[in-house]
Amino acid sequence: MYIDLFFTVLLIICASIIIKNRKNINSLFLRIKKHKVWIVIIAIVLISYSVMLIDTSSVMREVRDAFLGKIESSENIGGEINYYNFNSDYPDEKLGKADLTLIRLFTLHNFHEGYIGAYYSYAAYDEAGDLITGSWRIPTKWKIHKENGKWEITDIYEAP
Amino acid sequence: MKKYFLFLLIILVITGLSFLTVPDINAYGNEESVSYTNPMGYSRTKAIEYTENFFNKRNNQYYGYGQDCANFVSQCLYSGGIPINCNWYSYKMDDCFFYCGDVTITWSRAPEQYAYYKKSDYNYKHFSIKNISDIKDAIKEGVQAGDLIYFDNDKDGTVGHAAIISRVDSGMIYYTAHTFSRYNQPLSNYFKTGNKGQIYIVMLKDNV
Numbered sequence: 001m002y003i004d005l006f007f008t009v010l011l012i013i014c015a016s017i018i019i020k021n022r023k024n025i026n027s028l029f030l031r032i033k034k035h036k037v038w039i040v041i042i043a044i045v046l047i048s049y050s051v052m053l054i055d056t057s058s059v060m061r062e063v064r065d066a067f068l069g070k071i072e073s074s075e076n077i078g079g080e081i082n083y084y085n086f087n088s089d090y091p092d093e094k095l096g097k098a099d100l101t102l103i104r105l106f107t108l109h110n111f112h113e114g115y116i117g118a119y120y121s122y123a124a125y126d127e128a129g130d131l132i133t134g135s136w137r138i139p140t141k142w143k144i145h146k147e148n149g150k151w152e153i154t155d156i157y158e159a160p
Numbered sequence: 161m162k163k164y165f166l167f168l169l170i171i172l173v174i175t176g177l178s179f180l181t182v183p184d185i186n187a188y189g190n191e192e193s194v195s196y197t198n199p200m201g202y203s204r205t206k207a208i209e210y211t212e213n214f215f216n217k218r219n220n221q222y223y224g225y226g227q228d229c230a231n232f233v234s235q236c237l238y239s240g241g242i243p244i245n246c247n248w249y250s251y252k253m254d255d256c257f258f259y260c261g262d263v264t265i266t267w268s269r270a271p272e273q274y275a276y277y278k279k280s281d282y283n284y285k286h287f288s289i290k291n292i293s294d295i296k297d298a299i300k301e302g303v304q305a306g307d308l309i310y311f312d313n314d315k316d317g318t319v320g321h322a323a324i325i326s327r328v329d330s331g332m333i334y335y336t337a338h339t340f341s342r343y344n345q346p347l348s349n350y351f352k353t354g355n356k357g358q359i360y361i362v363m364l365k366d367n368v
Contacts (some may be wrong), residue, residue: 080352089346092329133334136216136341157354159340160311160321 002064003103006053010046053107056116059144059151060104067102067122069095080142080153086124089133096127105139113145113154200241201367202282204306207240211326211336215343223252223263225339230270230322231263232338233308237324240306242364248276270322274310274360281368288312289359292348295333298361303328307364309335311350313357325361 021028032039065071066084082088086095105117118141123134143155214235218224225231234250244250250263266276278286289298305328311321323337327344334344350359 083349083352089332089349131343133344134216134341135343135345138340155354156352160323160337160342160345160350160353160355 210239228338234267271319284363308362310360
């Protein structure tokens with residue numbers, strides 16, 4: 001499971017505002033018109049941040065695939081993604097099933113380098129259903145860098 | 161006057177009750193040099209079984225801490241048969257009135273626990289790992305599941321985190337730890353993150 005905290009919270013806020021004002025939608029639009037300038041500023045900030053998030057979604061997908069053993073272990077894989085690669089940590093084991101909850105907390109970058117904050121729980125089982133490894137409720141921060149149009153994790157900050 | 165006697169009586173009763181509920185710590189002796197051993201030895205299998213049962217949850221029979229790493233390691237060692245003594249113990253009593261137990265700092269804090277086990281009779285050998293390539297040397301030294309790991313994040317000799325080795329295979333050492341629950345985490349991962357520190361390993365004797 002992969003959750004983006006920003007979009008989830010934004011969705012909840014919008015939904016709750018609409019549900020709260022469902023009987024007076026017209027008055028809601030009137031109120032929005034009243035604070036037009038602020039609404040436009042907020043919208044610009046939110047759209048810019050959304051662009052930042054969408055731009056780095058490839059990193060999240062790559063981390064998810066590494067956790068789920070979909071990336072082969074290789075020294076040639078760019079960046080530090082091998083840190084999460086099941087195949088590089090357990091070359092002799094075959095992954096049967098993996099449970100992953102990956103939540104992106106924030107993204108800050110200048111379209112060249114920046115940081116992503118995330119939080120994850122992960123459990124990997126073999127084909128017989130026995131637990132091989134796992135980490136639960138781990139906050140993590142990744143330094144990211146864009147090389148030839150592709151984002152890579154260059155550093156991982158995580159407590160042991 | 162009556163009130164004064166009543167007050168005195170209450171104080172006496174409270175004091176008496178607290179004596180009744182305080183564990184008899186002195187029964188284990190109060191000299192620094194006293195150590196106690198288990199004739200059955202240290203069972204690594206039992207210690208690892210404990211990690212398998214409690215890697216992702218707290219055992220209510222013990223005190224829980226926000227920073228639970230050393231506490232968890234102590235629980236594993238105790239389950240493996242290393243007996244408590246006056247310098248390393250944890251008591252938690254369910255049915256107590258005032259005094260609900262006692263925990264030594266060597267049980268619950270990583271730096272003190274490392275210092276304690278380094279000097280303990282159970283210490284067979286201790287050494288440090290400074291990079292990934294040292295892990296293979298550690299395996300050659302004979303590190304086994306059930307040995308101890310301490311993380312020194314600043315390389316200043318002060319330990320900040322404790323864990324127990326839960327698996328060793330031909331090329332890697334794996335550890336299990338609290339506070340952030342980790343199960344069979346490769347030791348090499350420590351050097352792949354922003355941690356620029358070193359690791360201390362304490363190898364334990366099976367019999368003392």
